[in-house]
Amino acid sequence: MHKYSKQTRILVAVDCIIFGFDGNELKLLLIKRGFEPQKGHWSLMGGFVEPGESMDAAANRILLKLTGLDKVYMEQLYAFGNPERDPLERTISVVYFALLDLNKYKDQLSDQFQAAWFPLKKIPKLIFDHHDMVNMARAKLRYKASLHPILFELLPEKFTLPQLQNLFEEVYNTSFDKRNFSRKILSTGLLLKLTEKDKDSSRKGAFYYKLDKKHYKANFHNILRFIPNPNDFI
């Protein structure tokens, strides 16, 4: 079993930063930690990596446990390895972040974990170095979303341009000119206009769009300039 006999084995955890958009605000899914140390404090959803389980598998297992769903956009963010980060025992945490449409998962959160959505502006005190993780994830989200069409993962399948712009404005904490915004977004060819309108948020109604999946996948890695000067908004 232990073939590299002289080496020290270390606890490895996975923590998930789960971003959700409710159509208005960008939020984070947090849980009340169920065991010591720091039992009862707010925390990212995490767990230890099990034998025979890859990092991705661990992250997906944890996400499934919390939200009840898989097939959510998720990517590895960073490995946090400060030896003091967990005061009880040295633990390395490999952090993932996920993006999802909050409304889709609202009613199926596992009660077991006392999970709750918090607006990014009102994050409670978190355990350990979880604030550092969240900050890095926010920076990464902004960075990546300024270049790649990643924010669609936070929206429902059908969405309107005002909703999309609202999401961008929420992420970058600024506002954009709607004429320039729609020109830039539509020029990517990623969106298909539907005939149906959303009549909930205005009298006139706003046309729904959906992603042109084929185009989306093909162009996902292309570098687009969604945000003029992303660093102005950090």
Added chain:
Amino acid sequence: MHKYSKQTRILVAVDCIIFGFDGNELKLLLIKRGFEPQKGHWSLMGGFVEPGESMDAAANRILLKLTGLDKVYMEQLYAFGNPERDPLERTISVVYFALLDLNKYKDQLSDQFQAAWFPLKKIPKLIFDHHDMVNMARAKLRYKASLHPILFELLPEKFTLPQLQNLFEEVYNTSFDKRNFSRKILSTGLLLKLTEKDKDSSRKGAFYYKLDKKHYKANFHNILRFIPNPNDFI
């Protein structure tokens, strides 16, 4: 010591992908593995994370052992955690990549590890999943260098515009128009023109430049478009 008593502890390694530029080619520093399994095969420089040591500290220790130097540009790339990746025992590897001026370190490589530089086009067979690591690092280098002035880390303190262009062309395996290239690079304000010329590579000689360190640090995170369509070159 083991407070989370029911959890499995795992071996954690750090592997370093060390890119070096010799003025002509982009190369990778590899070693002959000194222990089983796969003893004698080419490998990235790596080692196990020690108790009380952070990930960054482990990566720097490993780099120091191999090249004899610290203060080299290095960043974390990804945590590789496929449970089968090391056939002897499950090991998670947190991978870092470093950029350095190959000529600066040429003569001080530790003999102990039988280290050698390999052009990226002629990488030998590597152990485990080290090829995946290298491929991810190359993609990351291209991605990042298309947006940020990161390639200067591969050059000596004084360098000429033709040398810099040559490096970009090596990284992207293409060629650029030198008029447009120099316009774009100089427009960043990152470079200071020196009065001295490099007379080695031409009769006329090419002016040396150096980084304007202050400007470099202030603008490092800004997104610049060094490469028109980076994805065309992947």
Added chain:
DNA sequence: CATTATAGGTGTCAAAATAACACTTATTAA
């Protein structure tokens, strides 16, 4: 039924950035 309030949707223009393109210059070796 006419009016009003509201958010959605669209076009122009000047400025800036880009990509394509070719000639002159400095220097050394012959």
Added chain:
DNA sequence: TTAATAAGTGTTATTTTGACACCTATAATG
């Protein structure tokens, strides 16, 4: 003196950008 070589530079047409203001569709109101 000449020839060879790589360095260095400027123009133009096209595209992209950012700033800006008005009209439209609809539901609610009186």
